[in-house]
Amino acid sequence: xxxxxxxxxxxxxxxxxxxxxxxxxxxxxxxxxxxxxxxxxxxxxxxxxxxxxxxxxxxxxxxxxxxxxxxxxxxxxxxxxxxxxxxxxxxxxxxxxxxxxxxxxxxxxxxxxxxxxxxxxxxxxxxxxxxxxxxxxxxxxxxxxxxxxxxxxxxxxxxxxxxxxxxxxxx
Numbered sequence: 001x002x003x004x005x006x007x008x009x010x011x012x013x014x015x016x017x018x019x020x021x022x023x024x025x026x027x028x029x030x031x032x033x034x035x036x037x038x039x040x041x042x043x044x045x046x047x048x049x050x051x052x053x054x055x056x057x058x059x060x061x062x063x064x065x066x067x068x069x070x071x072x073x074x075x076x077x078x079x080x081x082x083x084x085x086x087x088x089x090x091x092x093x094x095x096x097x098x099x100x101x102x103x104x105x106x107x108x109x110x111x112x113x114x115x116x117x118x119x120x121x122x123x124x125x126x127x128x129x130x131x132x133x134x135x136x137x138x139x140x141x142x143x144x145x146x147x148x149x150x151x152x153x154x155x156x157x158x159x160x161x162x163x164x165x166x167x168x169x170x171x
Contacts, residue, residue, distance in 0.1 A: 003059060016057045028064030035069055042070040137162035 003019040004026045011019070021043040031038050041064040047055050055061040065073060133142045137158035142151060153159040160168040 020057045020059060020062060023059040024062035024064050027059075031064075032066040032069055033063050034065055034073070037066050039066045041065065042067060044070050044073055 002023075004023045005019050007015060007019055024043040025041060028041060030041065032041060044063050044065045045056070046061050046063055049056045052061070133147050133152075134140065135142055135154040135158055136152050138154065140154045140158075142154055146154065153162065157168040
């Protein structure tokens with residue numbers, strides 16, 4: 001095996017893996033070997049590690065691919081990420097059973113309530129819905145600027161009055 005980097009006399013598994021990846025990346029010059037894009041690359045085994053463990057650290061068994069091409073390569077050549085072999089199909093009965101279970105689970109009151117809360121939270125995070133907040137002391141509406149500052153009161157005197165029960169002097 002010819003690596004681009006030098007190794008210690010008895011290299012560890014991690015060192016061999018690092019040397020293998022470094023050699024594969026150095027050969028690629030930062031370009032995906034399949035599509036030619038210059039993006040972040042993955043080191044991909046041409047022959048799978050499970051079927052050919054003796055070729056696991058062989059630099060000629062490696063190719064540098066972008067993430068999309070790596071996933072495509074794994075789907076075509078090796079096993080799918082889900083662990084099913086290529087071409088595996090669910091039976092129609094299994095698909096119907098999964099669909100029925102999802103319908104039952106999604107119609108429960110707990111799921112509907114949590115789904116409603118999730119959608120409202122997402123709506124709020126994206127800023128499409130403005131909640132009206134009111135002062136805890138006097139009940140006046142709090143301005144948007146005060147809401148952004150997480151204020152619960154319309155003014156300092158109102159906060160003081162709420163906290164102590166008496167009006168603030170000096171205003």
